[in-house]
Amino acid sequence: MAQPEDAQQRRRSLKPLRRLFPYIGSYRGLVAGALFSLVLAAVTTLALPLAVRRMIDHGFSHADTTLVSNYFAMLMAMAAMLALASAARYYFVITLGERVVSDLRRDVFSHLTTLSPSFFDRVQSGEIVSRLAADTTQIKSAVGATASVALRNLILGLGALAMMVVTSPKLSGLVIAAIPLVVVPLVAFGRSVRGRSRAAQDMLAAANAYAGEQIGAVRTLQSFTNEGLVTGRFRAAVEAAFKAARASVLARALLTFVAIFIIFASVVAVLWFGSRDVLAGVMSAGTLGQFLLYSVFAAGALGALSEVWGELSQAAGAAERLTELLAEEPGIKAPADPKPLPVPTRGEIAFDGVSFTYPASPSRSALHELGFVIRPGETMAIVGPSGAGKSTVFALLQRFYDVDNGAIRIDGIDVREADPRAVRARMAIVPQDVTIFAASVRENIAFGRPGASDAEVEAAARAAQAEEFILRLERGYDTQVGERGVTLSGGQRQRIAIARAILRDAPILLLDEATSALDATSETLVQAALASLMRERTTLVIAHRLATVLEADRILVIDEGRIVEEGTHRSLVTKGGLYAELARLQFEAGVLEDAAE
Template identity: 50%
Template sequence: MDAARTPRTGLTSLVALWPFIQPYRRIVAFALCALLTTSGLTLALGQGVRILIDEGFISGSLTQLNHTLLVLLGVIAVMALATFARFYWVSWLGERVTADIRQAVFDRIITLHPSYFEENRSGEIMSRLTTDTTLLQSIIGSSLSFALRSLVMLVGGLVMLLITNLKLSLVVFGAVPLVLLPILLLGRRVRRLSRDSQDRIADVGSYAGEIIQQIKTVQSYVRQGFEQLAFQHEVERAFGVARQRIRQRSLLLATVIFLAFTAIGVMVWMGGRDVINGTLSGGELAAFVFYAIIVASGVATVSEIMGELQRAAGATERLLELLSAESSIFSPAEPQSLDTSAPAFVRFNAVTFHYPSRPNHTALNAFNLVVKRGETVALVGPSGAGKSTLFELLLRFYDPQAGSVEMLGVDARQADVHQLRSRIAWVPQQPTLFSNDVWYNIRYGRPDATDDEVIAAAKAAFADDFIQQLPDGYSSYLGENGVRLSGGQKQRLVIARAILHDPELLLLDEATSALDAESEFQVQKALDNLTRERTTLVIAHRLATVRNADRIIVLQDGQAIAEGTHDQLLQDSALYQRLAALQFNDVAA
């Protein structure tokens, strides 16, 4: 299911919801039949009122009165059943379509390139995925149904007015344009304020999410009071926009009601004169008043729901922006197959790259590197030298602006991105775990792995012992990002995940730099198991961890300025000598 690629604006944006509704055309048809049934029977009640008055009360016929009452009760019973069907199917449709939209938005989000999330806040995206889709559920599941019913009743009421009395109908028809005018004029402003209101709500959610995520930092610096005032400011901004929106909607509704019921008052006055003069029966006047009230109520309801539709239009626009976002990272239509016999597993050819969010800062500058199959290469250098950037290009989170990144003899841009990533395992410096149990987090590396394979991976990562000591062992819930584990334990679970994945290329972003000595020892043993007989690239912050690497590449300002073993670089590279002296406290180095 795919939405239009060009975002629409105004109420026309609601048309983009049709692809999500179309698969449930039968449900829509059932709901419309029930809606037309209830509307038609409601309009028929007006004639029942006329007959009841003219042929029951006025004629004095008790038999006719009883018969008319029975018919009315039958009509009311059918109306009740049709109302049940309409409400059920429309509500079902709202829930189903909203679930499909939410899934489509999520499916789009997880395919977008990482730089998209540098330019768009996660809280804003989450607001669209939750708040905006919930608003659409309310619109599709109830408001739209009421709007259609009111519109049918409005049109049907106008027709019945013409049939009942042409003279009085002209009074009502004259008032309709006056009622529609404020709907059109004020509706645009309501839609704009609705969009602004949704944006402010997203700001509130985004701010709260960030503070909750950084709660330890907030509390350690005793900034609770400051954050409370800052959050209050965000809440008041959202309330201020909502108040403007409510004021406009209230003004719209009050204007419509005033004009509509003023027209009814004038019509009743004129009809009363005709009844007194004998040119109109009491039943006809009662029926006319009944239809006039239906028309007035229909106009008032439509005007009120127009405000809801304007809010839905604003939410739809925000969702369409996500659905129309295109990833800059994608597989070619005919991807090249990786050459599994290529001697060079990884090759950087004169790669120049800058991050989209930092176009004036060059992260890599004409960088060259060849990594052979089975080789362990360490990357060292000061912060900002470009070490992590190499990993991001290998994983194709980004593409270089110049040069090429090859893997197994194929330019990464010409390979299938999923096939390329499936051969790589990345162990970041800050381990990432999901709010689930141990089974789930390790098995994330290979979802089809058996329990025995998961346990074997945990043992290879020296994680099995502490896992067994958790309250529920491998079924223990770890909390958000593994909050219930220590840094070393989290890192070993991530390593177990990588071992289970069994990659051909291993990317290690110094996994021990933030650990204590005991945890570092355990993690290093796990890494030794992981790197055995694999092509490995290691970002090294601690030079002691890469002394045994086949080669060490020294980076500075996005370029490789030296290459060799640990001993060779101590002799030949001034930068490496300085890094070694700082870490080993060895002046002779």
């Protein structure tokens, strides 16, 4: 029972490789070059034994050395042809593999950038990055080396078998009868060897994962002085992996013994039967030599084919995973005929009875019938306890998700009827967690508007109160920051984000204030930078600072996805509700009372 199922699975498992055909098909020249050189190399190899037989049977039967020299010259020419065809095959095939995988990497990456956040809620970014790296590498070796090895050995194996039959039907019959004797033990043994080497690989992967986890958390492990414990566990894991590897190597060594013995014993047996025919004068010595060479070729080709099978089915798995990724539809798309947003922009935002539940946590709704209007140029602060839904308001406004009920309108246009890119182009966001890319300060700021001139970048940095610290860095605007570069402080990162937003110059500003306290100087600088950014823009700010709520035109207090209060700081403090409570906890008591008076 198990076997047919197994075989079916295997047959099915190579199918996904077909999905690579469109990629391969774009490079007909390379494919034609690869096929031509492949066939040429196989045919030349198959012609070699013929030449050897003629040389033995005719070349040696004459006293004249010219004939034998001619045969040698012919053999030399064939060797040169074989070398040339093999080199050409290598070039075409490997280039094709590199080309196809570069295209695939490009397509997968550009597709990933279009997918909606709901996809990244489901799939971890580490898994995606590993697909991009490991799966493409596996496909590269399959499209390149493996496929050509398989094809060459298929041609060579079938050709050699046919030539064996042509050369000596009787000996071929003998060999064919012996095939099960050779193949059955090899297949059975090979399966257990593969099982063992997979077990060894799994153990090594587990040890590596443990090392990665611990090195990633090296500070924690040192704080708890757990170096000895962790090293002991790793040593045990590596030792287990070594033992598994040794068991697999031992099995492989035994397989090598069995394979070589069986194959060469069969060759010796054929030679023994053949030599009796030669002695009886039924067969020439050259014919026996030719037959032997063909049987060695056939055996070698079959052996190689069984090796590449595993690699091809792994690549098929990789192709399947990548094409699945490419088939993933973005959840948020522009409608076929998107409505243009009015020009010039007014910057009015309206939430009209908006309800929303995250697809990743369907049991808990994040917003319930939220309704408010922010007039052009107005500043609205959103205040609420953790988990109230403040960031969700930002995510919906940028149309990272679609609302379940109600509508969000910008300048009167439902965001679902507009192109999401046009909606986002009207907004600049200063997030709480500022992403600093591994690039220069200049490039980091210019992310706000790629193509901005140096003067524009520097003007934005000045307006964001960032120029002073930038010029104090070793290489000023050209200093590398982020990973492997200079680490910026919280206040500095925020000012970079503000400079980015200034450069973007969008009519709507979304501000997510940092919760962690900045020192007094940074705080003052960041406030000044924000003040210049907020001028004449519609601003929605998730507020954590007293200064921000004091300056806001209105404050929206939300709790568990609902609006619970709305008003100015003063009116809400007087009211003595949730806001007054939050403000008492969050802002310094004395300052609050002063401000409320």
